[in-house]
Amino acid sequence: MALLTKQSVGCTAAPLRHKPQRLPSVAVRCAAATEQSVLKVSxxxxxxKLQAGYLFPEIARRRRAHQEAHPDAQIISLGIGDTTEPLPQYIADAMAKAAAGLGTREGYSGYGAEQGQGALREALASTFYPGMVAADEVFVSDGSKCDISRLQVMFGADKSIAAQDPSYPVYVDTTVMMGNTGTHNGTGFDGIEYMVCTPENNFFPDLAKTKRTDIIFFCSPNNPTGAAATRGQLKQLVKFARDNGSLLVYDAAYALYISNPDCPKTIYEIEGADEIAIETCSFSKYAGFTGVRLGWTVVPKKLRYADGSSVHADWNRMMTTCFNGASNIVQAGGLACLQPEGLKEMYGLINFYKENATILKNTFQEMGFSVYGGEDAPYVWVGFPGKPSWDVFAEILEKCNIVTTPGSGFGPAGEGFVRASAFGSRDNIMEAVRRFKEVYGKQ
Amino acid sequence: MALLTKQSVGCTAAPLRHKPQRLPSVAVRCAAATEQSVLKVSxxxxxxKLQAGYLFPEIARRRRAHQEAHPDAQIISLGIGDTTEPLPQYIADAMAKAAAGLGTREGYSGYGAEQGQGALREALASTFYPGMVAADEVFVSDGSKCDISRLQVMFGADKSIAAQDPSYPVYVDTTVMMGNTGTHNGTGFDGIEYMVCTPENNFFPDLAKTKRTDIIFFCSPNNPTGAAATRGQLKQLVKFARDNGSLLVYDAAYALYISNPDCPKTIYEIEGADEIAIETCSFSKYAGFTGVRLGWTVVPKKLRYADGSSVHADWNRMMTTCFNGASNIVQAGGLACLQPEGLKEMYGLINFYKENATILKNTFQEMGFSVYGGEDAPYVWVGFPGKPSWDVFAEILEKCNIVTTPGSGFGPAGEGFVRASAFGSRDNIMEAVRRFKEVYGKQ
Known part of the structure; x- marks a missing residue:
């Protein structure tokens, strides 16, 4: 069986770069496994075409391996960007109450609207998009990652896609899954328009050199670089999308982390965005809902495909057919987040993580590193020029027992950087700082 | 604006049967809307290709219209199949406790494994598939509907698909969305292999006449007919799939409603199924989790595509990339369902709805209708030969103020039937029975 598994892995890996029918040698290598396969399904x-595993499970795997090799190591994770602080009381209570209520005839509810509860859609619209977005343009979901994947299904398999480089891996991975790319060429995927964002261009892509695509994924404040686009930059971006007739998917999952008053918290602050932009957002990093699961996506009714048909109508069809609504218990939590008491708690959490970001940023600055982000986002982007990111990741794990995220995992232009996440208890952040200084402070 | 919307609707409807570029008349009709469209995205x-709205939102729309026209009508829904009874205490308490726990440092958790919590995967495997399925072959999700849609993304856009006719609309709709069909020919979609299930063939398809497809969707006990396949029938089905090298997606969402000892509760009871079958299941109809959202999908490691590569590995990639785990609060509820106390409560709920099904079935039988299902499933399938289902639906809504589901909504072979769901309070079921007898009892 072990042998068979090995052979199968060989077969799995082979199609990465070639079509099997052109490669008789692969057919021979796969013969044993093929005999085992009852399915005649390709x-x-x-x-x-996808590279290895999805980034974060791969990091988790390496962390486990390190822990097994060093059972006593007190590993601190500044890796996946996972919230650590307990839910604020008012918000947790609302969900506990909703769950208990399901045990009563008055409090019970079954299937809800797939688009989300009316009250929550109203509250999201009025809290985050006053005068900009109507409640029925807000679709509640189980999170942005899931919505991005559903958006790709709605867009279909004949679209060209641009994404920031570096960026959250899900944009590119789901593009590959839908068949909208060629194979990986060793650096990136053929067919993806990589919009390079580096210190040299102040983390905003050179749009004059960017090819027109059907869809543009843009995340601001950016994961992983922590850069928040200014109003002027977003005006350029919206103009670029409008001039090209491109649909902009604007990921605003970190918008409430923005301090800079010149950086809009939603794309709909920019004139004309409501005819070309979809915005995704999430409670994950606002209210510590990473494990609770709640997000939303705004699809303005003004969005029309080239044939004049409604994008909103197709998204509604997508959500009603492929999704069944976010959990009613969890939606009660979302609604609590948007009450005065819940908003106060939520901003309290955000400020706590922002303080962590400041501490991390200052630490790396003091040690003389080139460091970016950390002011309008919960991520600090640290440069290790000339060093492969995975090597830096491995070194920090080995020497500091700290998990980071290798920049190259976010795209080719992330090479030479690592991302440090500000999500952690204060004790862990201070201990991480101590270890960083001990290992890198003297360099 | 109203005018623009109308024009746009015209444009939306047009591509149903034609490619726009071949139809200059469509281009002319769309001109006004096209001028309005900033996007140059097709x-x-x-x-x-999809027909109107997804079935159940369409029914909800018609229900609302009826309520508006008859504000005093006390409408009873035997339509969507939505659970009505409060959650049992032990299960509700577990979720309330988990939610409250998130407000404490000990009880807080962020991102969990996308595949589900280890303890829940273990409990699902040992409770429902002892000796048949390993814990890491069970993937926890936010429900079967969502998993079916994700399965389609994993299968890709070059697959041929068979589905029972009638069947749960999501199999066909997601097949259409992925591009694996032609257009709707007035009866069904070109390219779908409809496996007709009627009283004439005892609701089991004639496999000798069924064309080979890559994927077979099969739901037992069946939604909407209520028919549960026997062991002998499932052996035929597995043999058919194995002989054809087809991948069987077995939807067992109602398995615990089975009374007939000759009907297996999982496809993995059938020898050889573990090399060709994926099984989806859900807590929705077992524990009243329709609004709570929790399901699972079993992908055995033995499943290999024709090239020998692992289906399990691709499903793992799918779930880690396009999904972020079911809510931690909800998973605590799922785990509670599988403890001795929770199992007792869950079976109590199921038996309650089964009694409802018996009451409905007996009522229709007494009135002389041809009625099927209702013994191994929470659905009763009632024949109105020669009458269009939507007309029967409208008549029952008009005369009885009862919402049912028109059989044709589940596929061409559902024409002439309506589905009555057994999900309802006992009072509502008895009142529905009274109204049915009043209107149809004398015929």
């Missing part, structure tokens, strides 16, 4: 070739 | 043509 693998979705787009899955064969 | 609509996903597969969405244009």
């Amino acid at each position: 693998r979705n070739e787009n899955f064969g | 609509r996903n043509e597969n969405f244009g």
Whole structure:
């Protein structure tokens, strides 16, 4: 069986770069495994194009391996960007109450609207998009990651895609899964328009050199660089999308972390965005809902495909057919987040993580590193020029017992950086700082 | 604006049967709307193939219209199949406790494994598949509907698909969305292999006449007919899939409603199924989790695509990339369902709804209708030969103020039937029975 598994892995890996039918040698290598396969169903070739595992499970795997090799190591994770602080009381209580209420006839509810509860849609619209977005343009979901994947299904398999480089890996991975790319060429995927964001361009892409695509994924404040686009930059971006007739998917998952008054918290502050932009957002990093699961996506009714048909109508069809609504218990939590008491608690959490970001940023600055982000976002982006990110990741894990995220995991232009997440208890952040200084402070 | 909307609707409807570029008349009709469209992005043509709205929102729309026309009507829903009874105490308490626990440092958790919590995967495997399925072959999710849609993304856009007719609309709709069909030909979609299930064939398809497809969707006990396949039938089905090298997606969402000892509760009871079958299941109809959202999908490691590569590995990639785990609060509820106390409560709920099904079935039988299902499933399938289902639906809504589901909504072979769901309070079921007898009892 072990042998068979090895052979199968060989077969799995092979289609990464070639079509099997052109490669008799692969056919020979796969013969044993093929004999074992009862199914005459071909693998979705787009899955064969994907690189290794999804980034964060891969990091978790390496962390486990390190822990096994060093059972006594007190590992601190500044890796995946996972919230650590307990839910604020008012918000946790609202969900506990909703759950207990389901045990009563008055409090019970079954299927809700797939688009989300009316009250929550109203509260999201009025809290985050007053005068900009109507309640029925807000679709509640189980999170942005899931919505991005559903958006790709709605867009279909004949679209060209641009994404910031570096960026949250889900934009590119789901593009590959839908068949909208070629294979990986060693640096990136053929067919993706990588919008390079580096210190040299102040983390805003050179739009004059950016090719027109159907869809543009843009995240601000950016994960992983922590850069928040200014009003002027977003005006350029919206103009670029409008001039090209491109649909902008604007990921605002970290918008409430913005301090800079010149950086809008939603794309709909920019004139004309409501005809070209979809915005995704999430309670994950606002209210510590990473494990609770709640997000939303705004699809303005003004969005029309080239044939004049409504994007909103297709998104509604997508959500009603492929989704069944976010959990009613969790939606009660979302609604609590948007009450005066809940908002206060939520901003309290955000400020706590922002303080962590400041501490981390200052630490790296003091040690003389080139460091970015950390002011309008919970991520600090640290440069290790000339060093492969995975090597830096491995070194920090080995020497400091700290998990970071290698920049190259976010795209080719992330090479030479690592991302440090500000999500952690204060004790852990201070201990991480101590270890960083001990190892890197003297360099 | 109203005018623009009308024009746009015209444009939306047009691509249902034609490619726009071949139809200058469509281009002319769309001109006004096209001028309004900033986007130069083409609509996903597969969405244009879909029929009207997804079935259940359409029923909800008609219900609302009826209520508006008859504000005093006390409408009873035997329509969507939505659970009505409060959650049992032990299960509700577990979720309330988990939610409250998130407000404490000890009880807080962030991102969990995308595949589900280890303890829940273990409990699902040992409770429902002892000796058949390993814990890491069970993937926890936010529900079967969502998993079916994700399965389609994993299968990709070059697959041929068979589905029972009638069947849960999501199999066909998601197949259309992925581009694996032609257009709707007035009866069904070109390219779908409809496996007709009627009283004439005892609701089991004639496999000798069924064309080979890559994927077979099969739901037992069946939604909407209520028919549960026997061991002998499932052996035929597994043999058919194995002989054809087809991948069987077995939807067992109602398995615990089975009374007939000759009907297996999982496809993995059938020898050889573990090399060809994926099984989806859900807590929705077991524990009243329709609004709470929790399901699971079993992907055995033995499943190999034709090239020998692992289906399990691709599903793992799918779930880690396009999903972020079911809510931690909700998973605590799922785990509670599988403890001795929770199992007792869950079976109590199921038996309650089964009694409802018996009451409905007996009522229709007494009135002389041809009625099926209702013994191994929470659905009663009532024949109105020669009458269009939507007309029967409208008549029952008009005369009885009762919402049912028109059989044709589940596929062409559902024409002439309506589905009555057994999900309702006992009072509502008895009142529905009274109204049915009043209107149809004398015929």
